[in-house]
Amino acid sequence: MGSFATIVAVLLAVPFLCQVDGRISNKEGCDLFEGSWVNDTSYPLYDTNECPFIEKEFDCQKNGRPDKFYLHYRWQPSACKLPRFSGQDFLEKLRGKSIMFVGDSLSLNQWQSLTCMLHVAVAQANYSSVRIGGLSTFTFPTYNAKVMFSRNAFLVDIVSTPNGAVLKLDSIESGKFWKDIDVLVFNTWHWWLHTGRKQPWSLIQDGNVIVKDMDRLVAYEKALKTWANWVDSQVDPTKTKVFFQGVSPDHMNGSTWGESNPSMNCKGQMQPIFGTTFPGGQHPAEAVVEKVLQKMTKPVYLLRVTTLSQLRKDGHPSVYGHGGHRDMDCSHWCLAGVPDTWNELLYKYDYSQGRWVYSSSYPLYKSSDCPFLEPEFDCQKNGRPDKLYLKLRWQPTSCNLPSFNGIDFLRRNRGKRIMFVGDSLSLNQWQSLTCMLHTAVPKAAYSLRTWQGLSTFKFPAYNVSLMLWRDALLVDLVKKNGTRVLKLDSINSVKPWKGMDILIFNSWHWWLHSGRQQPWDVIQYRRNTYKDMNRLIAYKLAMTTWGRWIDSNIDSSKTQVFFQGISPDHSSGSDWNEPKASCRGQTRAVQGTKYPGGSNPAQVVVEQVLSQMSKPVYLLNVTSLSQLRKDGHPSIYGYGGKRGNDCSHWCLPGVPDTWNQLLYASLIHKI
Numbered sequence: 001m002g003s004f005a006t007i008v009a010v011l012l013a014v015p016f017l018c019q020v021d022g023r024i025s026n027k028e029g030c031d032l033f034e035g036s037w038v039n040d041t042s043y044p045l046y047d048t049n050e051c052p053f054i055e056k057e058f059d060c061q062k063n064g065r066p067d068k069f070y071l072h073y074r075w076q077p078s079a080c081k082l083p084r085f086s087g088q089d090f091l092e093k094l095r096g097k098s099i100m101f102v103g104d105s106l107s108l109n110q111w112q113s114l115t116c117m118l119h120v121a122v123a124q125a126n127y128s129s130v131r132i133g134g135l136s137t138f139t140f141p142t143y144n145a146k147v148m149f150s151r152n153a154f155l156v157d158i159v160s161t162p163n164g165a166v167l168k169l170d171s172i173e174s175g176k177f178w179k180d181i182d183v184l185v186f187n188t189w190h191w192w193l194h195t196g197r198k199q200p201w202s203l204i205q206d207g208n209v210i211v212k213d214m215d216r217l218v219a220y221e222k223a224l225k226t227w228a229n230w231v232d233s234q235v236d237p238t239k240t241k242v243f244f245q246g247v248s249p250d251h252m253n254g255s256t257w258g259e260s261n262p263s264m265n266c267k268g269q270m271q272p273i274f275g276t277t278f279p280g281g282q283h284p285a286e287a288v289v290e291k292v293l294q295k296m297t298k299p300v301y302l303l304r305v306t307t308l309s310q311l312r313k314d315g316h317p318s319v320y321g322h323g324g325h326r327d328m329d330c331s332h333w334c335l336a337g338v339p340d341t342w343n344e345l346l347y348k349y350d351y352s353q354g355r356w357v358y359s360s361s362y363p364l365y366k367s368s369d370c371p372f373l374e375p376e377f378d379c380q381k382n383g384r385p386d387k388l389y390l391k392l393r394w395q396p397t398s399c400n401l402p403s404f405n406g407i408d409f410l411r412r413n414r415g416k417r418i419m420f421v422g423d424s425l426s427l428n429q430w431q432s433l434t435c436m437l438h439t440a441v442p443k444a445a446y447s448l449r450t451w452q453g454l455s456t457f458k459f460p461a462y463n464v465s466l467m468l469w470r471d472a473l474l475v476d477l478v479k480k481n482g483t484r485v486l487k488l489d490s491i492n493s494v495k496p497w498k499g500m501d502i503l504i505f506n507s508w509h510w511w512l513h514s515g516r517q518q519p520w521d522v523i524q525y526r527r528n529t530y531k532d533m534n535r536l537i538a539y540k541l542a543m544t545t546w547g548r549w550i551d552s553n554i555d556s557s558k559t560q561v562f563f564q565g566i567s568p569d570h571s572s573g574s575d576w577n578e579p580k581a582s583c584r585g586q587t588r589a590v591q592g593t594k595y596p597g598g599s600n601p602a603q604v605v606v607e608q609v610l611s612q613m614s615k616p617v618y619l620l621n622v623t624s625l626s627q628l629r630k631d632g633h634p635s636i637y638g639y640g641g642k643r644g645n646d647c648s649h650w651c652l653p654g655v656p657d658t659w660n661q662l663l664y665a666s667l668i669h670k671i
Contacts, residue, residue, distance in 0.1 A: 040074035044336030057322035060334035087121020103187030113339035164202025187245035256280030266330035359393035363653035376639035379651035406440020422506030423472035486520035583647035
């Protein structure tokens with residue numbers, strides 16, 4: 001046998017973190033928007049000299065700002081690490097699409113930041129920048145991607161009348177310019193407090209009522225409601241993803257961060273406010289934004305940049321902006337600077353942080369409507385007496401998960417082949433999706449064929465094939481002289497994967513099996529053979545081999561690749577503070593957003609491998625939300641009946657339906 005220590009020596013220690021909502025979190029969970037600023041010599045992400053198109057008002061170094069400390073701060077969430085921005089990956093996701101920032105000069109600030117971050121990432125790629133009226137378009141022809149900025153400070157309309165300019169709180173005619181954009185990032189607040197010569201209107205109109213002025217926060221809320229109604233009535237979430245930037249704060253009044261002299265402002269500030277909380281408290285406009293977004297029917301994703309930006313009193317141009325020493329800009333931000341972090345958060349936003357809530361509209365289907373469902377997953381048919389587990393819906397923290405639309409899924413994937421590759425958890429998800437789609441088009445003909453390790457479910461009317469290829473370990477398992485050999489660096493049994501339009505991979509469940517359930521006799525890596533080894537290390541070596549296969553064999557323009565994530569089991573109640581319990585008899589989910597048992601170490605391995613790959617692979621990240629569902633397993637109502645206790649697989653309908661909602665959301669948004 002070879003030296004196991006040789007392998008250990010070449011591997012990095014695995015930090016026990018996992019990704020949550022595009023975030024890498026520890027066992028306490030993580031909110032990307034709660035944290036502090038830390039010094040990091042690897043920052044800034046770019047030099048403005050590399051971006052000749054940066055507006056003069058944001059280029060503080062070029063305007064003579066003498067200090068550079070503000071350039072070297074990185075946002076550090078309290079319980080996690082924000083993954084580093086990858087401009088090339090962002091552009092791959094944006095290929096053939098457009099993203100538009102709509103708002104005031106703070107939207108310009110963020111747009112300029114993103115164009116520079118992307119240009120620096122693909123410095124050799126051609127670009128064009130064109131401004132026509134209030135619309136600026138930055139194009140990367142190689143990616144057929146457009147990054148746009150539409151200047152619209154109030155979102156609602158300002159119209160000219162004989163009595164002067166009127167701010168119409170209930171009118172939003174400019175919305176016609178926002179249609180058919182793939183990603184919209186809205187913002188408004190900065191101009192709502194302007195008075196005197198800087199106030200761009202003479203009158204405010206709300207319905208038939210015209211007034212000289214009103215409480216600006218009330219006017220702001222009315223305008224946001226008009227915007228929200230426009231989004232709810234005009235935006236198709238299967239085609240357009242909508243973000244709201246949040247409220248960018250100013251630092252004009254030093255008393256809000258504890259200065260004894262209220263006339264202190266951002267001038268001369270060279271350090272952020274250290275810690276996680278802003279002494280001045282929540283911004284009142286932020287509360288209005290949250291209130292309006294909560295009542296919307298269409299999903300809008302709030303970036304929540306307010307608190308992290310409140311901590312950066314040092315980040316403004318002050319006298320090194322547009323007006324120089326004749327002006328004091330404590331509203332906008334130097335570039336490089338704070339808006340780069342806004343774009344890092346935009347890059348990593350996801351649906352995976354949240355909680356399970358009761359919904360009378362669930363489940364999405366009845367198992368009796370799907371005669372092809374495997375008996376091991378049909379818990380109701382197997383006698384499970386409780387039904388509360390069927391009624392839980394995943395509710396992300398800051399948004400709504402788009403409703404699954406089976407007909408749209410089939411139309412969107414017409415003529416395509418979708419393959420799940422993995423173990424019985426892939427079977428679980430594949431069965432869920434076939435049932436969700438069949439229920440959506442119950443009168444449509446379908447066929448189901450299984451041959452060796454391949455199962456194919458077809459909808460002929462849509463020419464869509466949903467396939468399952470059983471490959472529990474992804475790497476090769478071969479027989480040599482009667483000995484089953486697990487080859488961690490070999491992946492030759494991959495012919496069925498090629499030519500697929502969408503691939504969804506999974507592997508972990510079988511890596512912990514031992515004894516008679518262990519499917520191999522020895523493990524081989526390179527020229528060394530081992531009777532056994534640390535399973536997490538073996539898993540990482542195998543996943544690295546899989547990652548290399550993807551990088552060398554997949555054409556990303558033809559095949560979209562997902563990784564399911566790690567599906568957790570609930571065999572040990574100590575993970576949720578019930579040491580003597582298992583999933584048997586559990587009728588309720590873990591309440592709240594955090595799982596007491598912490599992160600799954602295999603998820604860390606997946607994160608590490610994916611971060612080192614050159615081809616884009618989209619992580620569905622089902623781990624954290626599934627950890628909260630100790631009630632979702634078959635237990636004694638599965639394949640083994642009362643002789644077994646299945647705390648690994650999931651009842652259907654159930655948790656895998658949410659995995660497929662995440663898959664659907666990822667497919668329709670693709671960024």
